[in-house]
Amino acid sequence: MTTLASLENVTRRFGAVTALDDVSLDIESGSIVGLLGPNGAGKSTLLSLLQGLRAPDAGTVTLFGSSPRDARTRIRLGCTPQETALPDPLRVGEVVDFVGAHFPDRVPTATLASRFGFDDLLRRQVGSLSGGQKRRLSVALAFVGRPQLVLLDEPTTGLDVDARRTLWNALRREHASGTTVVVTSHYLEEIEALAERVVVIDGGRVLADDDLGRVLAQVGVTRVSLALPAAGAQDARGGAGAASSAMASDARGAASVLGVVEQLPGVVRTEFDERGEPTFSVTDSDAFVTALVREGVPFQRLRIRGATLEEAFLTLTHSDTDAADAADTDAAVDEAPPGAPVESDRHPSRHSTRHPSSTTTTAPTRKEVA
Numbered sequence: 001m002t003t004l005a006s007l008e009n010v011t012r013r014f015g016a017v018t019a020l021d022d023v024s025l026d027i028e029s030g031s032i033v034g035l036l037g038p039n040g041a042g043k044s045t046l047l048s049l050l051q052g053l054r055a056p057d058a059g060t061v062t063l064f065g066s067s068p069r070d071a072r073t074r075i076r077l078g079c080t081p082q083e084t085a086l087p088d089p090l091r092v093g094e095v096v097d098f099v100g101a102h103f104p105d106r107v108p109t110a111t112l113a114s115r116f117g118f119d120d121l122l123r124r125q126v127g128s129l130s131g132g133q134k135r136r137l138s139v140a141l142a143f144v145g146r147p148q149l150v151l152l153d154e155p156t157t158g159l160d161v162d163a164r165r166t167l168w169n170a171l172r173r174e175h176a177s178g179t180t181v182v183v184t185s186h187y188l189e190e191i192e193a194l195a196e197r198v199v200v201i202d203g204g205r206v207l208a209d210d211d212l213g214r215v216l217a218q219v220g221v222t223r224v225s226l227a228l229p230a231a232g233a234q235d236a237r238g239g240a241g242a243a244s245s246a247m248a249s250d251a252r253g254a255a256s257v258l259g260v261v262e263q264l265p266g267v268v269r270t271e272f273d274e275r276g277e278p279t280f281s282v283t284d285s286d287a288f289v290t291a292l293v294r295e296g297v298p299f300q301r302l303r304i305r306g307a308t309l310e311e312a313f314l315t316l317t318h319s320d321t322d323a324a325d326a327a328d329t330d331a332a333v334d335e336a337p338p339g340a341p342v343e344s345d346r347h348p349s350r351h352s353t354r355h356p357s358s359t360t361t362t363a364p365t366r367k368e369v370a
């Protein structure tokens with residue numbers, strides 16, 4: 001394995017915004033690296049530095065042992081940016097020939113078209129292609145010069161499920177034939193399907209950088225879904241043991257089974273499905289279920305499963321802001337009618353809704369998980 005590209009203590013600012021903050025990263029040959037992060041995390045900025053389109057304010061970016069600002073270095077690099085503008089009047093085959101002509105050893109047009117499944121489109125004008133067909137062509141163009149390293153910024157945005165899987169297969173084949181790939185995506189399923197190594201970025205900082213399995217293990221949450229008594233699990237009082245006696249002795253009667261469950265050790269997050277049934281992300285499902293029983297919490301329909309990458313990702317990128325969210329949630333609780341769900345997630349990539357009775361969050365800090 002050799003290092004094809006690296007960032008060493010790289011910072012890049014745009015005015016008051018620090019898009020990348022002291023980032024260090026090596027891209028080794030032979031890997032598929034998934035770059036994950038919410039909107040504005042710094043992913044595209046990182047790719048633009050590797051492409052030499054921007055220079056860092058501090059730190060060093062190296063591509064194939066040289067500066068990516070040198071065009072001769074970039075001859076071994078292939079890229080598909082987030083948005084491409086291909087010339088509408090040209091035929092697909094002409095576009096491939098035009099881009100291919102910039103490289104000393106190019107893939108023949110028919111071969112590239114066959115690898116990426118657009119043989120039947122070669123004579124079509126680019127302007128007549130669907131959005132998905134244009135995207136497939138744009139990604140294929142990154143490979144026309146037989147690059148050693150390819151940077152793909154959200155390659156399958158706008159593709160339907162079938163087209164996405166076809167493109168994944170093409171990318172896997174290119175990787176198997178020796179191309180190193182860095183891919184950003186908002187389809188977390190895509191990173192799970194493609195990447196061997198995952199770099200999680202948020203706020204311009206690297207939160208995690210490890211192989212896929214270890215990123216999941218690092219977060220280590222298990223998802224436990226269950227039904228608690230009464231609608232929305234509010235004011236259920238059928239339990240025995242410490243939970244029910246604690247509730248019975250609560251003068252205000254505001255404590256709920258849900259509140260008791262959320263305060264059990266190891267509960268990281270709570271989400272609710274459309275029926276109002278909770279799913280708890282917990283660090284140790286065995287200990288959680290033991291505590292449920294010990295506390296006499298009445299529950300039904302218990303289901304336990306491992307976290308997906310998306311859930312791991314949300315846990316990683318949310319941990320630092322949870323304290324702030326808790327403060328927001330407290331304020332919202334004062335105003336919200338009883339039982340109304342509170343949207344505690346300010347970030348656009350967040351999907352969870354924290355219940356107003358949730359006042360305790362035991363999410364690991366970034367230091368602990370990263």
Ligand SMILES: Nc1ncnc2c1ncn2[C@@H]1O[C@H](COP(=O)(O)OP(=O)(O)OP(=O)(O)O)[C@@H](O)[C@H]1O
Pocket residue numbers: 014015017018019037038039040041042043044045046
């Ligand atoms: N040319 C620019 N001028 C000013 N701010 C910029 C510029 N480019 C990026 N930024 C800011 O830098 C931060 C990182 O942006 P970047 O595009 O790298 O994020 P990203 O992770 O690629 O986001 P997305 O997933 O939405 O594409 C954002 O706050 C963005 O607004």
